[in-house]
Amino acid sequence: MDTGTHLVMGFALGGLATLDPVIADSTVNFHAVLAATVIGSQIPDIDTVLKFKNNAVYIRNHRGVTHSVPAVLLWPILISIFIHLIVPEANFAHLWMWSFIAVFLHVFVDIFNAYGTQALRPFSSRWVALGVINTFDPYIFSIHVVGLFLWIEGANPGITFLVMYFIIFLYYLSRFYFQSKIRLSVLEIIPEAETIIIAPTMRYSHWRIAVTSKDTFYVGRGYKESVTILDTFKRKPVPNTPIFQAAKKDKNISAFLSFSPVYRWEVNERKDGYEVRFIDLRYRSNGHYPFVAVVNLNEDLTITGSYTGWIYNSDKLKKKLDVAPR
Incomplete structure (x- = not known):
């Protein structure tokens, strides 16, 4: 899911935690657990910072190790220790429990997106993507916002979010049906x-x-x-030619091929060499396929520029390619 939805989910879980008597009977425990659920709902996406490095690294690693089985077990421990150091009087066991629920739920709901996640690592590196919920689902986000609004207006948060999650459960079932x-x-x-x-x-x-x-x-x-x-x-297999052998050595092409399950390719001659392009077929929008990987090669098959990511116009792609490969 997107960052905004994970954020409102964190607050909603904090409200749901009031069904826990240990949390409901202590303001200190409640505030500590609320902080834990908000942090836990965000922490698996810490790998988003990889996007600042380059798209190839981001595509290869996003929703990978930070969403793995060991990470789901480790994040709650780290969150609980961190908050307990700040609020030592908070109940550590319940702090850990709600931290774990927040982290687990983050990874679990990401499985239902088309992008998916490598939640089975280290047992399997395959992407688990059920493809029934969009990365940003306006209905799920809106239901959370309504629940938070009712909480602010004085509704019982535990009951409110319990009902809310039952409605969302039915919504998921309807998505699978259709x-x-x-x-x-x-x-x-x-x-x-x-x-x-x-x-x-x-x-x-x-x-x-x-x-x-x-x-x-x-x-x-x-x-x-x-x-x-x-x-x-x-459907044409990728040719085993010197041009494509050279193109596959590029990190952007390699990252794209490791991520995309269905794509077509094309190669075009240029004045100074060749352009090899791989086009993901999953994201057609207004007659355009915006998710691509492109590499430019000179006549000696040396890489002169490459890019992978979302491109909606040729000028942007040209700017991306007019840089020497790193």
């Missing part, structure tokens, strides 16, 4: 489909679809239970 309906519709249109990726959008009834068959990539959109195919591309 995603399954879209999947069935895809199979009716493309019975030979080998891989079906269905990604949510911010709009409840709208889905992005990318399908792989033996010979073809299909890109479409889903609305309610219907599916429309918008683009088709011939």
Whole structure:
């Protein structure tokens, strides 16, 4: 989920914690636990700072080790120790328990996004992405905001957020239901489909679809239970040529290929060499595929510039590529 949603979730968990008698009967414990749930709801995303280094490092590592099994166990201990040093009279056991719930819930809800997370590390490095909830879901965020508003207005926070999370649970079930309906519709249109990726959008009834068959990539959109195919591309393996061998050595290309499960490629000759481009097919928007990895090579197949990330216009891409590779 996005930072804002994780933040309101942290406050909501602090309110839910008032169902714990140890927290409800002590102002000190309540304030300590509220701080713990807010911090715990944010701390797994500390790896976002990697974006300041470069996109390649960020793509390879975001939602990786900081969302892993060891991290989920370690973060609550560190948070509890930190807060307990500041508020030594706080109940450490309950501080740890609610810290753990906040961290676990952060990682758990991220699994339902299309981006996913490597929550099974170190047992498995595969990305777990169920693709039923958008990274920012306006309904989930709004329900939390309403719950917080009711709390401010005097409602019992424990009961309020218990009801709120039951409503969100039902919302998740509805998302799984409609995603399954879209999947069935895809199979009716493309019975030979080998891989079906269905990604949510911010709009409840709208889905992005990318399908792989033996010979073809299909890109479409889903609305309610219907599916429309918008683009088709011939599925071609990446050539094992000197140009592509050189391109794959670039860190931006390598990061893209480690992250993207469905993409097409193209190579174009330039006056001074070649441009190799990989295009992720999951994020079609207004006829455009904005998530790409591009590398420029000179005639000697030396990398002269590269980039991976979101590009919505050619001028921005040119600026990104007009820098020497690092």
